[in-house]
Amino acid sequence: MSPTQNAWRTAELRARGIFTGRVLSNDSLCPEHYRIRIGLESFPPTRPGQFINIRCGGYRGRVPLLRRPFSLAGRRDASDGSVELDILYRVVGAGTAWLAGLETDAQIDLIGPLGNGFAIREDKPQAALVGGGTGIGPMIYLAEALAAAGRAVAAFAGARTASTMPLIEKQKETFAITTDDGSMGHAGMVHEAFSRWLDNEKPRPAELVVYACGPEAMMKAVADICTPDGIECQLAMERHMACGMGTCQGCAIKVKTDEPPGWMFKLVCKDGPVFDAEELVWE
Ligand SMILES: Cc1cc2nc3c(=O)[nH]c(=O)nc-3n(C[C@H](O)[C@H](O)[C@H](O)COP(=O)(O)OP(=O)(O)OC[C@H]3O[C@@H](n4cnc5c(N)ncnc54)[C@H](O)[C@@H]3O)c2cc1C
Ligand code: FES
Numbered sequence: 001m002s003p004t005q006n007a008w009r010t011a012e013l014r015a016r017g018i019f020t021g022r023v024l025s026n027d028s029l030c031p032e033h034y035r036i037r038i039g040l041e042s043f044p045p046t047r048p049g050q051f052i053n054i055r056c057g058g059y060r061g062r063v064p065l066l067r068r069p070f071s072l073a074g075r076r077d078a079s080d081g082s083v084e085l086d087i088l089y090r091v092v093g094a095g096t097a098w099l100a101g102l103e104t105d106a107q108i109d110l111i112g113p114l115g116n117g118f119a120i121r122e123d124k125p126q127a128a129l130v131g132g133g134t135g136i137g138p139m140i141y142l143a144e145a146l147a148a149a150g151r152a153v154a155a156f157a158g159a160r161t162a163s164t165m166p167l168i169e170k171q172k173e174t175f176a177i178t179t180d181d182g183s184m185g186h187a188g189m190v191h192e193a194f195s196r197w198l199d200n201e202k203p204r205p206a207e208l209v210v211y212a213c214g215p216e217a218m219m220k221a222v223a224d225i226c227t228p229d230g231i232e233c234q235l236a237m238e239r240h241m242a243c244g245m246g247t248c249q250g251c252a253i254k255v256k257t258d259e260p261p262g263w264m265f266k267l268v269c270k271d272g273p274v275f276d277a278e279e280l281v282w283e
Contacts, residue, residue, distance in 0.1 A: 015044035015045065015113075016044060016111065016112055016113055016114060017044070017111070017112075018109070018110070018111050019040055019043060019109075019110055019111075019112070020040075020107055020108070020109055020110075021038040021039055021040045021085070021107070021108045021109075021110060022038070022039045022040075022105055022106070022107060022108070023036060023037070023038060023039075023102050023103065023104055023105060023106045023107075023108055024037040024038065024039045024084060024104065025037045025104060026099075026100070026102050026103070026104070028100075029088070029166045029167075029168065030163055030164055030165060030166055031163055031164065032090050032091065032164050032166075033088060033089065033090050033134065033164070033166035034088070034089055034090075034091070034099070034100050035073065035086060035087070035088050035089075035166070035168075036086070036087050036089065036099065036102065037084055037085070037086055038084065038085045038086075038087070038108055038110070039082065039083075039084055040082065040083045040084075040085065041081070041082055042081050042082065042083060043075075043083040043085065043112075043113075044112075044113055045113075046072055046075055046085075046112075046113040046117070047113075047117035047118065047120075047145070048072065048117060048118050048138050048139075048141040048142035048145050049071070049072075049115065049116070049117035049118035049138055049142065049211075049213075049234075049236050049273065049274045050071070050072055050112070050113040050114060050115045050116070050117040051069045051070055051071045051072065051112065051113070051114050051115050051244075051273065052069070052070055052072065052085070052087070052110045052111065052112030052113060052114065053067035053068065053069050053070075053110060053111040053112065053114060053241075053244040054067055054068050054069075054070060054087075054095075054099065054108060054109070054110045055067050055108075055109040055110070056068050056094070056095035056096070056098045056099060057098045058094060058098060059094040059095075059097040059098045059101070060094070060097075062093075062094035063094070064093075064094055064095040064098075066241075066242050067110075067111065067244060068095040068096070068099075069114070069241050069244055069269070070087045070089055070137075071087070071088075071134075071137050071138040071141075071213070071236065071273075072085055072086070072087070072113070072137075072138065072141050073086040073087055073088040073137030073138060073140050073141050074086030074140055074141045074144065075141065086137075086140075086141070087137065088134060088136065088137030088140070088166055089134060089137075090133065090134045090166075111244065111245075114244050114245065114269060115268075115269060115270075115272060115273045115274070116271070116272060116273070116274050117274060118138075118142055118211050118234050118236070118274050119234065119274075120145065120146060120149055120151070121209050121232070124151075124206075124207055124208060124209045124232070125151060125152060125207055126151065126152045126154075126203050126207050126208045126209075127146050127151045127152070127153050127154070127208070127209050127210070127211065128153075128154045128155070128156070128194060128197065128198075128203075128208060128209075128210045128211070129142055129143055129146075129153060129154070129155040129156065129210075129211050129212070130156045130158075130190055130191060130194050130210065130211070130212040130213075130214070130218070130222050131155075131156070131157050131158070131175075131190070131212070131213055131214055132157075132158045132159070132190050132213075132214025132215050132218045133158075133159060133164075133166075133214055133215060134166070134214075135212070135213035135214030135215070135218075135236070136157045136159075136166055136167065136175075136213075136214070137166075137213075138213045138236055139155060139157065139175075139211070139213060140167075140171060140174075142211055143155050143174050143175075153174075154176070154197055154201070155174050155175045155176065156175060156176050156177075156178065156190050156193050156194050156197070157175035157176070157177050157178070157190065158177070158178045158179070158180075158189060158190025158191075158193070158214070158218070159177075159178075159179050159180075159184070160179065160180045160181070161179050161180065161181050161183050161184075162179055162183035162184035163183075165177065165179065165184055176193055176197070178190045178192070178193045189218070189221070190214070190218060191218055191221040191222050191225065194210075194222060194225065195225050198225065205229050205230050205231045206230075208231055208232070209231075209232045209233075209234065210222060210226050210231055210232065210233040210234070211233075211234050211235075211236075212233065212234075212235050212236070213235070213236035216237075216238070219235045219237070219277075220282050222235070222277075223235065223277035223280070223282075226277060227277055227278060232276070233276070233277035233278075234274050234275070234276060234277070235274065235275055235276075235277050235280070236272070236273045236274050237253055237268050237272050237273050237274075237275055237280075238268070238273065239251035239252070239253060239268040239269075241268070241269050243269070244269045245269060245270065246267050246269060246270030249267065251267050251268040251269050252265040252266070252267060252268075253265065253266055253267070253268050253272065253275070253280070254280070254281035254283065255275065255279045255280060255281060256278075256279060256280070256281055263281045
């Protein structure tokens with residue numbers, strides 16, 4: 001972990017807690033994705049790449065025992081201290097189906113903020129963001145944070161097809177869009193669009209930091225583009241999670257070490273979910 005990330009962890013991470021929020025809106029963005037806006041009386045500081053653990057109710061007789069993790073896709077702070085959090089989510093099972101059924105004003109129980117989040121580099125004026133599927137959510141939040149910090153941002157968003165692209169109209173102006181079938185934006189994979197941008201723009205590697213979140217194959221492809229040129233690349237990894245706080249050891253990920261056997265396990269919930277690409281052992 002970089003010194004910047006470490007400083008953030010020690011200063012801010014202990015501020016997490018259990019909160020009861022209120023659903024402000026819960027909109028279907030496309031046949032697969034929803035965006036929920038949660039209102040809270042207060043919430044600790046957060047950074048893009050961090051996540052919250054939501055207690056989900058049941059759906060058709062299936063009640064998830066464990067909380068479900070979701071990355072922050074946006075945050076707005078009001079002058080009275082109240083906070084709005086956005087989550088962009090895809091319905092895949094009982095927990096997310098329950099979430100999709102929540103109506104405005106419903107109560108929502110969550111723990112957060114969890115994980116380390118992306119580090120915004122003081123020494124790197126340029127950023128490239130690569131998001132795929134639900135991985136676009138944290139990229140929306142990150143694009144806003146980077147723009148506020150005065151960084152030049154090139155952002156790329158990929159989906160299988162136009163009807164599964166979870167961006168709203170306004171956000172489509174921020175992202176260069178790709179779809180596998182060419183039904184929206186450029187045809188092809190999102191990492192290919194990022195690679196073309198690198199070839200055309202030729203940013204200086206030392207001045208660029210790349211952030212990615214999405215399917216693991218996409219993130220490995222982004223890492224494979226960045227690593228040979230010495231471009232810093234931060235990836236938000238995903239594993240199945242139980243506690244989300246480093247207790248159950250259920251979200252292990254292999255990282256490189258100098259000592260034999262050359263690797264060790266870290267925890268995605270506690271040490272991540274954001275890791276430097278060069279640190280990871282891909283399997
Ligand atoms: C750090 C982190 C951040 C996440 N952020 C988001 C987000 O912003 N938006 C979003 O839609 N989803 C996100 N996820 C995934 C989300 O947590 C799962 O989709 C959710 O827990 C599924 O719950 P469920 O009860 O609906 O489905 P379940 O019934 O639990 O599972 C349905 C299917 O999804 C698979 N699945 C469940 N969790 C995961 C996982 N973590 N990785 C891979 N496959 C999984 C299961 O194997 C099963 O096949 C994130 C996961 C992690 C670890
Ligand atoms: S989810 Fe329990 S240790 Fe990571």
